[in-house]
Amino acid sequence: MKRVKIQLKKNSYEIIIEKDLLSRLSFFIAEIYKNKKIYIITDDQVAEFYLQKVRTILEEKFIVEDVIVPHGESSKSIETYCSVVKQLLNKNIRRNELLLALGGGVIGDLTGFVAATLYRGLPYMSIPTSLLSQMDSSIGGKTGIDFDERKNIIGCFKQPKLVLIDPNTLNTLPVEEFKNGMGELIKHAVIGNPKLFQMLLSKPEIDEEIIFESLTVKKHLVEADEFDQGERMLLNFGHTFGHAIELKYNLKHGHAVALGMLMAIHFGIDLGITNKEVYSKILTILNLYEISYQEYNYKAYVKDIVYDKKNIAGVIQFVLLRDIGKAFLYPVEESKLKELL
Numbered sequence: 001m002k003r004v005k006i007q008l009k010k011n012s013y014e015i016i017i018e019k020d021l022l023s024r025l026s027f028f029i030a031e032i033y034k035n036k037k038i039y040i041i042t043d044d045q046v047a048e049f050y051l052q053k054v055r056t057i058l059e060e061k062f063i064v065e066d067v068i069v070p071h072g073e074s075s076k077s078i079e080t081y082c083s084v085v086k087q088l089l090n091k092n093i094r095r096n097e098l099l100l101a102l103g104g105g106v107i108g109d110l111t112g113f114v115a116a117t118l119y120r121g122l123p124y125m126s127i128p129t130s131l132l133s134q135m136d137s138s139i140g141g142k143t144g145i146d147f148d149e150r151k152n153i154i155g156c157f158k159q160p161k162l163v164l165i166d167p168n169t170l171n172t173l174p175v176e177e178f179k180n181g182m183g184e185l186i187k188h189a190v191i192g193n194p195k196l197f198q199m200l201l202s203k204p205e206i207d208e209e210i211i212f213e214s215l216t217v218k219k220h221l222v223e224a225d226e227f228d229q230g231e232r233m234l235l236n237f238g239h240t241f242g243h244a245i246e247l248k249y250n251l252k253h254g255h256a257v258a259l260g261m262l263m264a265i266h267f268g269i270d271l272g273i274t275n276k277e278v279y280s281k282i283l284t285i286l287n288l289y290e291i292s293y294q295e296y297n298y299k300a301y302v303k304d305i306v307y308d309k310k311n312i313a314g315v316i317q318f319v320l321l322r323d324i325g326k327a328f329l330y331p332v333e334e335s336k337l338k339e340l341l
């Protein structure tokens, strides 16, 4: 078992990573949550694999209700949000009762947002079941929904009480979904953990150790900058360019991030900042994990980047690398961008 503590000024919490953790769920939750009722929020696909198992285990100690939404990004909507709130109210949820997110990033973000807003705040925990959500969205308290065809445009920060990761849930992931998560895992190695990068070169099983090493990178950045005003933005490595191609070519998020990393490295090399060898090192890893790539010319996507919501008042926050493990923010004023490129 591995434990990662996210140490914040208020609302610190733990991530527990353990193979077959699902069978000990009640024990971990009961350590922290002292009320009787738990409301599971999940989607129809995850429900098929895990809902009955999770319910049966939790019912040893708790009274359990569930709310099932359709799977997929379309559930991160204001309509699904309203439907979940309505169902919870119909079940007479009280403000000190626990929501439990069981699923991938969509379920985590939606549940967190309901937990942040219903009764002005309920406790929530999460069991991320996809590699992408285990690596990224379940940690750090970003919650929200999409609106007006923009991703995560309505939301807030709300930290969970506990995050429970069972690497066994990765066994039921489709290959493409697994690769999707690998994009973010590789990103963590590249921006802040050369030891993990080295470990990945031997293509290990994605087990407790690897997940722990990856989450350590995010832990330090979230602790240093809970509300994403500074250092936490290093997690956007590969995202500035990645977002520009994700929708355009209908790529999975992790895949777009992987390609966005290549673009950012290319940019850094052109600026004389990034060690040239980094590019081939990343290609080695992408080949190893069979993440297909093609080299997009980063200069062609600058116009799209200017519209990215993370740009703060006319400044584009690029994240560049000096070398593996050495990422830094490279702000460029929009007006200077043309000159630079």
Ligand code: GLY
Residues within 6 Å of the ligand: 136, 137, 139, 140, 142, 228, 232, 235, 236
């Ligand atoms: N996904 C990036 C972050 O949590 O800040």
